[in-house]
Amino acid sequence: MSIVPEIKVKVAAVLKEMYGIETTESELTINSTKPEFEGDYTLVLFSFVKSLKKSPEQLGNEIGDALVKAHPALFTGYNVIKGFLNLTVADSYWICFLQSNYNQRRFGSKPANGQKVMVEYSSPNTNKPLHLGHLRNNFLGWSVAKILEESGYEIIKSCIVNDRGIHICKSMIAWQKFANGATPQSTGVKGDHFVGEYYVKFNDAYKAEVDQLINEGMDKATAEKEAPIMKETQQMLQDWEAGKPEVINLWNMMNSWVYEGFDVTYKRIGSDFQKMYYESDTYLLGKQFVEEGLQKGVFYKKDDGSVWIDLTADGLDEKLVLRKDGTSVYITQDIGLAQQKYDEFKYDQSIYVIADEQNYHMKVLKLILQKLGKPYAEGVYHLSYGMVELPTGRMKSREGTVVDADDMVDEMVNVAKQKTEELGKVKDFTEAELKELYDTIALGALKFFLLRVDPKKKMIFNPEESIDFHGFTGPFVQYTHARIRSILRKSEVSNQKSAATGLLKLEKDIVIMLEQYPTILEQAVAEHNPSVIAIYVFNLAKAFNTFYTEHSVMNAESEEKKQLRLQISEMTANVIASGMSLLGIRVPERM
RNA sequence: GGUCCGGUAGCUCAGCUGAAUAGAGCAACUGCCUUCUAAGCAGUAGGUCACAGGUUUGAAUCCUGUCCGGAUCACCA
Numbered sequence: 001m002s003i004v005p006e007i008k009v010k011v012a013a014v015l016k017e018m019y020g021i022e023t024t025e026s027e028l029t030i031n032s033t034k035p036e037f038e039g040d041y042t043l044v045l046f047s048f049v050k051s052l053k054k055s056p057e058q059l060g061n062e063i064g065d066a067l068v069k070a071h072p073a074l075f076t077g078y079n080v081i082k083g084f085l086n087l088t089v090a091d092s093y094w095i096c097f098l099q100s101n102y103n104q105r106r107f108g109s110k111p112a113n114g115q116k117v118m119v120e121y122s123s124p125n126t127n128k129p130l131h132l133g134h135l136r137n138n139f140l141g142w143s144v145a146k147i148l149e150e151s152g153y154e155i156i157k158s159c160i161v162n163d164r165g166i167h168i169c170k171s172m173i174a175w176q177k178f179a180n181g182a183t184p185q186s187t188g189v190k191g192d193h194f195v196g197e198y199y200v201k202f203n204d205a206y207k208a209e210v211d212q213l214i215n216e217g218m219d220k221a222t223a224e225k226e227a228p229i230m231k232e233t234q235q236m237l238q239d240w241e242a243g244k245p246e247v248i249n250l251w252n253m254m255n256s257w258v259y260e261g262f263d264v265t266y267k268r269i270g271s272d273f274q275k276m277y278y279e280s281d282t283y284l285l286g287k288q289f290v291e292e293g294l295q296k297g298v299f300y301k302k303d304d305g306s307v308w309i310d311l312t313a314d315g316l317d318e319k320l321v322l323r324k325d326g327t328s329v330y331i332t333q334d335i336g337l338a339q340q341k342y343d344e345f346k347y348d349q350s351i352y353v354i355a356d357e358q359n360y361h362m363k364v365l366k367l368i369l370q371k372l373g374k375p376y377a378e379g380v381y382h383l384s385y386g387m388v389e390l391p392t393g394r395m396k397s398r399e400g401t402v403v404d405a406d407d408m409v410d411e412m413v414n415v416a417k418q419k420t421e422e423l424g425k426v427k428d429f430t431e432a433e434l435k436e437l438y439d440t441i442a443l444g445a446l447k448f449f450l451l452r453v454d455p456k457k458k459m460i461f462n463p464e465e466s467i468d469f470h471g472f473t474g475p476f477v478q479y480t481h482a483r484i485r486s487i488l489r490k491s492e493v494s495n496q497k498s499a500a501t502g503l504l505k506l507e508k509d510i511v512i513m514l515e516q517y518p519t520i521l522e523q524a525v526a527e528h529n530p531s532v533i534a535i536y537v538f539n540l541a542k543a544f545n546t547f548y549t550e551h552s553v554m555n556a557e558s559e560e561k562k563q564l565r566l567q568i569s570e571m572t573a574n575v576i577a578s579g580m581s582l583l584g585i586r587v588p589e590r591m
Numbered sequence: 592g593g594u595c596c597g598g599u600a601g602c603u604c605a606g607c608u609g610a611a612u613a614g615a616g617c618a619a620c621u622g623c624c625u626u627c628u629a630a631g632c633a634g635u636a637g638g639u640c641a642c643a644g645g646u647u648u649g650a651a652u653c654c655u656g657u658c659c660g661g662a663u664c665a666c667c668a
Binding site: 026029031034036037042044046047049050081082083084125162165166167279304306315316317320322323324325327329330333355356357358359360361363384386387391394419420422423425441452453454456457458459460462464465468469470471472473475476478479480482483484486487490491531535538539542545546548549550552553554555569590591 | 593594595596597602603604605608609610611612615616617623626627628629630631632633648649661662663664665666667668
């Protein structure tokens with residue numbers, strides 16, 4: 001058991017024995033003792049003062065006395081200040097904890113719990129390359145999956161590719177019109193970027209046609225509908241749905257270009273999936289549920305044949321689930337896909353990593369599944385994350401302010417290279433080693449930057465800050481790891497029982513933090529939130545650096561001290577490495 | 592307009608299941624490399640926690656209202 005719950009159990013026993021009051025764990029507040037006071041953990045006394053009719057000081061002294069007397073191996077002292085009982089945990093407890101965990105590679109991980117979780121993330125469109133927003137999504141989804149996996153869940157990472165629809169036809173039409181048969185191969189442009197260029201070309205051509213029609217006296221709305229290129233695109237969508245071979249061939253060809261490009265990007269940023277879904281396969285799913293919903297009285301049909309669900313009683317609106325022409329809408333497809341996923345994997349939980357602009361949609365999806373009585377409805381969880389904005393405001397593809405994912409990674413690699421060369425610490429590295437190091441640092445910086453903020457909140461991406469490798473950053477944590485590894489390379493850590501008997505303040509600070517790691521991991525799981533790990537790992541690295549400048553490991557005062565510090569160092573390196581791995585960040589031996 | 596989310600130091604963010612004098616990083620200023628990697632450390636300065644009420648022994652945190660910003664409410668996806 002972790003130390004905090006253990007303290008709570010002991011306190012509860014004392015309260016029961018001395019005053020006859022029953023307390024639950026949540027009624028007891030144990031905080032880390034503020035650095036300006038003596039002690040490790042603090043019990044807040046106020047809540048008992050009233051019912052026990054004792055002054056906080058008296059109560060604190062009584063409880064403190066009883067705790068020290070009953071558990072001399074755990075508590076070595078206490079002090080009471082105002083309504084706070086500050087408890088000092090025995091050094092021997094911390095040393096023993098360190099001794100038994102310092103060389104564990106996966107401290108904090110849990111055995112399989114039999115629960116199966118699907119995590120759907122990334123969800124790209126096949127008409128343009130990935131951008132900064134996708135990166136946040138990919139890093140989040142991957143990390144949450146990894147965090148759950150480390151905590152004993154079986155994970156299936158999945159991805160739904162939006163590979164059909166009007167937006168896909170736009171780039172197809174533009175390619176037909178403007179490409180003269182050009183291909184990624186013939187131009188040397190990465191496939192997803194290549195196709196993205198034609199999507200842009202479509203919009204340019206479309207805009208020109210609309211402007212011309214307006215100049216000829218047409219109103220804007222009509223012009224947007226009547227523009228010839230738009231009509232061609234809509235025709236193409238119909239041809240696609242009808243399965244017209246030349247359209248399908250073109251579609252297959254252009255999508256394959258995009259996938260080649262995506263493969264490169266995914267590999268580079270470390271995204272992977274066990275199961276791919278394609279909207280072209282799933283867009284017709286869900287229609288069967290319309291009939292089921294009608295029979296169960298969950299849906300109703302309007303005179304024009306369209307089918308709806310009334311969610312006004314749940315504080316939402318009426319929502320269309322089937323068009324009057326009998327085709328399904330997005331939400332209907334999602335119902336179908338949820339069922340298909342469940343049929344195949346029988347998941348306990350299904351996490352959808354989708355931006356918060358779809359909060360309403362996901363609420364509706366879950367509600368409909370519940371109303372249809374689906375057994376998996378409760379397990380549907382929308383991991384909603386905020387949009388990434390630039391200091392200048394929202395990214396807008398039409399205004400060309402979108403930050404491209406590949407460009408972003410390239411730039412980070414360049415910065416990593418430049419800074420590494422400036423510092424000149426790894427001049428003996430081979431080309432291959434250098435390349436790997438630049439990648440490790442670049443992606444570490446980028447991932448840490450995007451994962452360190454609470455997913456729920458929108459974030460401002462400041463390019464200048466993102467290339468800073470000092471302070472609250474991935475490279476700072478990586479650097480701390482490299483520093484520790486440097487020490488460990490030079491010295492054997494003895495597996496002998498530590499002979500050390502006491503801990504200095506800065507030594508204990510680190511051990512206390514290390515002990516908290518499993519609790520932090522639990523919090524990250526409960527909140528589906530990687531940022532708590534990023535923050536923790538940064539604080540741990542910071543504490544180690546403080547210790548490092550103050551005390552020497554290699555030239556410690558005694559052999560016992562040296563061994564103790566080596567153990568602290570090794571465990572810190574291990575916890576940094578595993579914490580960072582949960583964020584999808586590698587950690588170098590040297591940098 | 593309805594619903595939802597947010598407003599904490601110049602900037603980016605923690606803290607939000609109530610608890611001690613509100614914390615980091617960046618930016619600014621001061622120091623520290625003959626000693627295990629200075630991508631580091633130590634220090635100074637910087638706050639009416641949007642505003643007003645309320646609950647409480649105690650509120651950045653909970654409740655109500657107001658102001659400001661954003662998202663959403665498509666037979667789009």
